[in-house]
Amino acid sequence: MTPWLKLTTLAALAGMAGLAHAQAKPPLKVGLMLPYTGTYASLGNMIENGFKLYVQEQGGKLAGREIQYFKVDDESEPSKGTDNVNKLIKRDQVDVLVGTVHSGVALAMAKAARENNTLLIIPNAGADAITGPMCAANIVRSSFSNWQPGYAMGIVAGQRGIKRAMTITWNYAAGAETVKGFTEGLEKGGGKVVKDLTLPFPNVEFQALLTEIAAQKPDAVYAFFAGGGAVKFVKDYAAAGLNKTIPLYGPGFLTDGTLEAQGSSAQGLLTTLHYADNLDTPRNNAFRKSFALTYKANADVYAVQGYDAAQLLAAGLAAAKGDLDKRDVITAAMRKTVVDSPRGKFSISPAGNPVQDMYLREAKGQNNEFKAVAVKALADPARGCKM
Template sequence: MFSTYIRRLSAQSTVAMACTFLASAASAQPSEPIKVGLMLPTSGTFAELGKKVANGFKLYVTENGGKLAGRTVQYVELDDESDPSKANENTNKLIKRDRVDVLVGTIHSGVAMTMARVARDTNTLMIVPNAGAAELTGSMCAPNVFRTSFSNWQPGYASGLLAARKRKTAVTISWKYAAGDESVRGFREGFEKGGGRVIKDLNLPFPNVEFQPLLTELATIKPEAAYVFVAGAGQVKFVRDYAAAGLKNSIPLYGAFITEGTLEAQGEAASGLQTALHYADGLKNAKNDAFIASHKKALNTVPDVFAVQGYDAAQLFAAGLNAVKGDTGKKAEMIKAMESAKLDSPRGPLSFSKSHNPIQDMYARVAIGKQNVMTDVIVKTLADPSLDCKL
């Protein structure tokens, strides 16, 4: 009788222990929302670009029921004001005050570089959805920092290859700052590889838009082509000034972002301009068809390259989360999964180099109406050399 009692007690204890174990296992599963720190401009020159990136990121999450790896997503949004002097304080707010699981930002390269320094020092996961500064995946590369956009070298290099198909001499025009210098270096390398020669580099301080003196000098030099790198409102004014100066038909203009998101404002002055980029309006592939339809349904607008870059930032983050079943504490495993991720992007196949920069196809495009229409692929799976990265 005593032995029977002992057996019953033992059985009850086993059940109790099993229940306790299951309860503990359940409580160990991540249940809190994933905090995504969106540090993007919501005011100033780049506000519209920041909005497009944020919308792209959120669209991917919405398509997945508002969750990533089974966990709800909470956004902590902060206007970076495109001001590098405020970047350190703002980044630390998101990391130390708000305790975000990932930083997503930003448009302005100067702000992004400060964000990356803080992220590296605090071992915070960071995804860059636009800024093209070479240092981010070059000398400043870090295991926890990824980019889903481009390095300034990539579209510059592709533009050089494109121009060299028909032109043998060129002059470059750019704002005198890091992004302009890096883009011009990329163009020069691609143009020279294609057999061309850059005669002269012309520039003016960022964000000066008094282009007329440079256009006058360009007309005097008379190269076979010109390459330009300016951004935002500068794109609109430059293209209009170029056409007004009578240069559009005599010196063909090439660029990367020069017509991106500004074709309507540029009007007829932009018609026929050739550009090179990692996305084109209406690019034909199954993923992009679905992406465009989803974006139209959710936001009633047609997406552009900035929305794609935000969308892929979410895709990349999800690849890491899925690998660890949502457990953000397993950061090393997350990073490993993100490094090996092969994303089905609206831009086409997307993977990542050793420096965590995108490996992607670059497209030749021509401005027709309100679209930058792809004409062909300039170079497939283009990777930035990232020679300064020591990962």
Template sequence: MTNATFTRRSAIALSALVLAAGANAQGVDKIKVGLMLPFSGTYTALGVAIENGFKLYVDEQGGKLAGREIEFIKVDDESDPAKATENVNKLIRRDKVDVIVGTVHSGVAMAMARAAKESNTLLIVPNAGSDAVTGPMCGQNIFRSSFSNWQSSYPMGTVAARQDGKKTAMTITWKYAAGEEMTNAFKEGFEKEGGKVVKQLTLPFPNVEFQALLTEIASAKPDAVFAFFAGGGAVKFVKDYAAAGLNKTIPLYGSGFLTDGTLDAQGEAAQGMFTTLHYADNLELPKDKSFRTAYAKAFKLQPDVYAVQGYDAAQILRTGLDAVKGDVSKKAEFAAAVEKAKFDSPRGAFTMSKSHNPVQDIYLRKVDGKENKMVGIAAKALPDPARGCKL
């Protein structure tokens, strides 16, 4: 072999090493965000809205957070708790993501929170309201951009009893963590104000055969019914309730998910319903107006609460990353920055509690046409009780 041949080969090899190093450096420079959301089944539309909202915020920052490009890795969680641990560990161990964003189903979110705590991976929950996420499962590396189940439903109980004067109520939901926590929170608020929940009805998730339970409600004749369903289940329940004629004799209340993102399909059946939530369609806030315009332009859709929560999940991530200059290993500094921040959200400004749940206004909304219109504030700057949190 000649010296010239050796030199040429050495130069080629060196160039290859330099290119590989450059590629690795680029890879390191990116923040890997694992989107573990429902992209099939009952909650598909919710998962898509969260993803859209998150990506809209990132796009508004020029595609970077804290100067680092964002790489998205998607996993369909199928709203199946039995697959949750395997799915989240794919993101943590195989894909080595820097942060996980998810999910909608509370049972799945609990498995994600456990895995995040064990691996000390950043987790931002953009919907699932499981009380335990900011209660016993709270952690320095776990944040929520949405609500706790208690937070969204307790105020509806106080409104129904104190403001509307209802004395008896029944609740109905799927038999899983989110439904049971929301209906229990309604009961807590309702009974604190002197009402009495006479029965709490459940059916397996995602069953939508409501007829037998609607017959039981008609027979019991309570003053009010409080329901939690979302997505396709919410559409069918509200329509079935109206078809049974119950909406004319027993007012139906709900947490806002009963009518958010579902009004087009529910149509006349939802008109006049009252719900409580941290977002409404007519807030008339400058931030909300600009958000709604940008979202409609980007996705040819009107945004809902799920899109807002995705948007604010990205905003929380940016706040923490800015404080640590993109170094996701600095969990304490990341958390401290988020805890001190005031977030300019489409829902209205909110802060973050010590347990990392938004401290936010809960609006009383009334369905009017295709809008959930804000008619009052059911609870001002309401914090989650964070029962069991040791932070």
């Protein structure tokens, strides 16, 4: 080979290498804003683990993009929501936000995402307004609206002959909205809620309210608590002897991820949710096995929601071939996809919320076991959404 030809060949190879380098996409920056301390810490960890498990199953990339994670502890504190989300949007300049658990914090995240046109995937918080008046093309949810499991349990309670019910929850958005859903479902079956009881989040001093329930003697009680609050409420309800005379119902969060700590107090409790631990499908069985092998723990609904948040992101990115500049393509694809979830296949409504089966489950041992489909393909009404 002549010196001239050798130089030409080397130059061509260098040019090709430079072109390949130029075409290589930078890592996708994913901002995880979740609770890593406090009442909801275990929920935040399960969501993160579920999200990362799906990415790991794809070889660590989505649509050819490496994933770079940035994390902020939201402390389940709405007053810090705006400052915390801006750490991810403005300081870290993330491409995608994933969060959170607490509905009050999620409302602050959704407001910031709208203002900055940042893609937001919500893997838990069910605040109705996010897929209602605050709905936006760049916001989708992989979980539920607060209305959905509440409405489903109201339907079940009506079918079980409940005419007079009381509700009890923390006095914040998630509590108020799930109670509203339950009331709507119960009234459809001819029943009514005679009294709503509330206490400040994250207060767990239930005794005075349990005394009031005992005095009122309703046909049933509908309770919304999660995490450590759910553990204490269920144990206190049983310790007061109320579980022997007044059935306790709730959305699945009352017993999800809490059964071991609740012990015998939770056994037999009926809840409604979009997931049951023992759904005997190839998809769920494979997911639970993979999760257990990876994290040495059993998956729960929070892990499923994190896993499906990654699936939604993957569907959007695949349609855009990993090009984040094609925002309209990404958001449209996320709404058109049918997610092959461990919970069962679900679609996304125009407002950005899952349209999904709601299951009636019973607490048995360490599992929330499937009993029946409470409501098939339940869609959130998305009241106030205008897009």
